[in-house]
Amino acid sequence: MNDNRYVNESIKCSVKSCVHQNSERGYCSLDAITVGTHEPHPTKCQCVDCESFRPAQLKGKKGCKTAP
Numbered sequence: 030m031n032d033n034r035y036v037n038e039s040i041k042c043s044v045k046s047c048v049h050q051n052s053e054r055g056y057c058s059l060d061a062i063t064v065g066t067h068e069p070h071p072t073k074c075q076c077v078d079c080e081s082f083r084p085a086q087l088k089g090k091k092g093c094k095t096a097p
């Protein structure tokens with residue numbers, strides 16, 4: 030179970046639909062995240078993803094690409 034009362038002040042995040050986000054403080058609660066791309070040759074901001082994102086509706090299940 031994720032405890033997002035703790036925040037990692039090195040990882041600011043505004044993605045409120047992620048179970049790891051602390052919306053009150055605007056930080057991620059994980060110790061580390063994985064950043065990656067879904068493109069073979071990323072050239073734009075939207076090519077880059079937080080692969081540790083876990084949608085709220087999947088609470089208790091694995092994140093999109095990696096754990097945590």
Ligand code: SF4
Pocket residue numbers: 040041042043044047048049050051056057058059062079080081082083
């Ligand atoms: S896992 Fe990624 S999307 Fe989720 S709160 Fe942390 S930084 Fe934001």
